[in-house]
Amino acid sequence: MLSRVFTTIRNLKGPDWAFLFLTAFLAAAGSAALYSAASGNLLPWAWPHILRYGFGVLLAGLLTLIDLRLLLRHAYSLYAVVLALLVVVEVMGHVGMGAQRWINLGIITLQPSELMKIALVLALARYFHSLPSTEGGRLHRLLVPLLLTAVPTVLVFMQPNLGNTLLLGAIAVAIFFAAGIPSWIFGMGAAAIAAAVPIVWASLHAYQKRRVMTFLDPTSDPLGAGYNINQSLIAFGSGGWSGRGFLEGTQGRLGFLPERHTDFIFVILGEEFGFIGALFVLLAYMGLVLYGYAVAFRSRHTFGRLIAVGLATSLFLYLFINTAMVMGLIPVVGIPLPLVSYGGTAMLTVMLAAGLMLNVSLNPRLGREG
Secondary structure (H helix, E strand, C coil): CHHHHHHHHHHCCHHHHHHHHHHHHHHHHHHHHHHHHCCCCCCCHHHHHHHHHHHHHHHHHHHHHHHHHHHHHCCHHHHHHHHHHHHHHHHEEEECCEEEEEEEECCCCCHHHHHHHHHHHHHHHHHHHCCCCCCCCCCCHHHHHHHHHHHHHHEEEEEEHHHHHHHHHHHHHHHHHCCCHHHHHHHHHHHHHHHHHHHHHHHHCHHHHHHHHHHHHHHHCCCCCCCCHHHHHHHHHHHCCCCCCCCCCCEEEEECCCCCCCCHHHHHHHHHHHHHHHHHHHHHHHHHHHHHHHHHHHHHHHHHHHHHHHHHHHHHHHHHHHHHHHCCCCCCCCCCCCCCCCCCCHHHHHHHHHHHHHHHCCCCCCCCCC
């Protein structure tokens, strides 16, 4: 075991070390923001965040050591386990903030919809890896991956969790595209989605509809549904170019900004470190995303290539949706900022993704089974 650890460390290249550094930088930025959000206290958010990152590094390291062929062999089993957890959530899940999304395990509260992002990527990568390239354009060959995507997406939508529903669907689309599915099939899918919009709108909860309407007119309910985004924009504006200074922010530290430790953590960084500090954070994320796509480009097997594409796309969507949401560019859908927002399952998911991408980077070939 130790020899394999040393071999893995020796095989790490410049981009891999840069990837590890960027994850550490973002986790440190998150810890600083959470420390500030608690008015200069490590508790209740910053210290658990640091511990979770440390545990995540350990998990990522262990995942890097696992033979990719083992993950290929058990991809469907892992998917089935996480899908069963989603069913458990629907039957007896923990309710919080008006939604039933968690399983209370006593020492931790697990959110299976986050883990499904990893499980879905593995399952779809496993399917297309085994599919002959000439079969990708046949509609009947797409029934299985569509079913693999649709079942968890519907379960997550029922929680309700619109943000993760959109993420699961978008991740699947990225993998379908990378697998070489013909463009006319995407056209059919877009038409089907457009036709389903009225049905989806009718299925939304009242608070979700209010979020959409508030996005269209933030001034319509400034003390109600529009309160969060209005406070967010005030904080960004007060930060200016260089920020108000660490621990000097008012919107977050004085409690004007709700959910400042989760969905709106980027606002804390923007207020205290300004446009320049926020830009450094965004560049760090883009470095991680580009690393993932570079790993996909170097991979010589479909399984690894689709894993890297799916996980890099997931990270980009996390980043885009959260930052666009807190800046009022899209409706608020409840997506955390990976490695920065407070949240155990979200941190676990991102670090598992990091371990998988490093594994694919270190193993561009699968060997005999690939």
